[in-house]
Amino acid sequence: MKNIGFLSFGHWSEGPHSMVRTGADALLQSIELAVAAEELGADGAYFRVHHFAQQLASPFPLLAAAGPRTSRIELGTAVIDMRYENPLYMAEDAGAADLIAGGRLQLGISRGSPEQVIDGFRYFGYVPPEGTSDADMAREHTRVFLDVITGKGFARPNPRPMFPNPPGLLRIEPHSPGLRDRIWWGAGTRATAEWTAEQGMNLMSSTLLTEDTGVPFHQLQAEQIQRFRDAWKAAGHEREPRVSVSRSIFPIVTDLDRQLFGRERGSTDQVGFLDGGNARFGRSYAGEPDELADELAEDEAIAAADTLLLTVPNQLGVEYNAHVLESVLTHLAPKLGWR
Known part of the structure; x- marks a missing residue:
């Protein structure tokens, strides 16, 4: 059994075939896709965060808006770039959004990915201390964030406050129990995955690993898990940890599916150069359901994970992306024992 959700980058553009032409379209359609996914029986709606790009960026207004429109589905991020975040302000936003959603947030965070601009976090007011890197700064922001969302007090109260204080040190409010x-x-x-475990965070692994040992992507990712x-x-x-992997999976069940993704049949891993080192990118899956089921059954990382996030082509619109989710849930999940 697996939790199955979608992951949207929330692109928008004025391209001739785009169904998502503005930032407003991207945000509102993201909410509608979360609603549709819940109605179809999916388990999660996750959103990517990219700054300085025509993509989803500030996640908490979106998550807070999706909360009241849904009742069961997990709402999450994959991932928030911690180089850009004020950890205390983020703790307030996260606590509020989680309470609005009734404790359904699943927040993916990270050091971040290659950016649209040079050192974009500096424009947000964050500069790594001398002798440290931006990755060090992201981990320090994370340490503070994880510490304060536990709900323990740390701030000295004003002896003459505007409003009465509870006894002892004060915590970030609102506090959402269980969010940590x-x-x-x-x-x-693989090394970062081990660090993740040491910090007591769940593991989120995508279709990209910034290392390459020569083995197929799914095997390298399975070793990481x-x-x-x-x-x-x-x-x-x-507690028992959770592990998610992301995949692009497109069952071909209609002529439109064939037109859009027929060329993805036979996709293979790719090896490239990213951030100064080798990287391995996972393949896409496209084909007839029986063919796909056989191929996916060989994916060792999917087998090892409890959560599968389906990366969706959001610019094709809510209706088509709901169709992709429904195709996976009805044509593939039962064949593979995921449902």
């Missing part, structure tokens, strides 16, 4: 256990780290390497689980056990955490 629903934080995920987007890990791009196993290292995460081993490190989690060694750390002695009490």
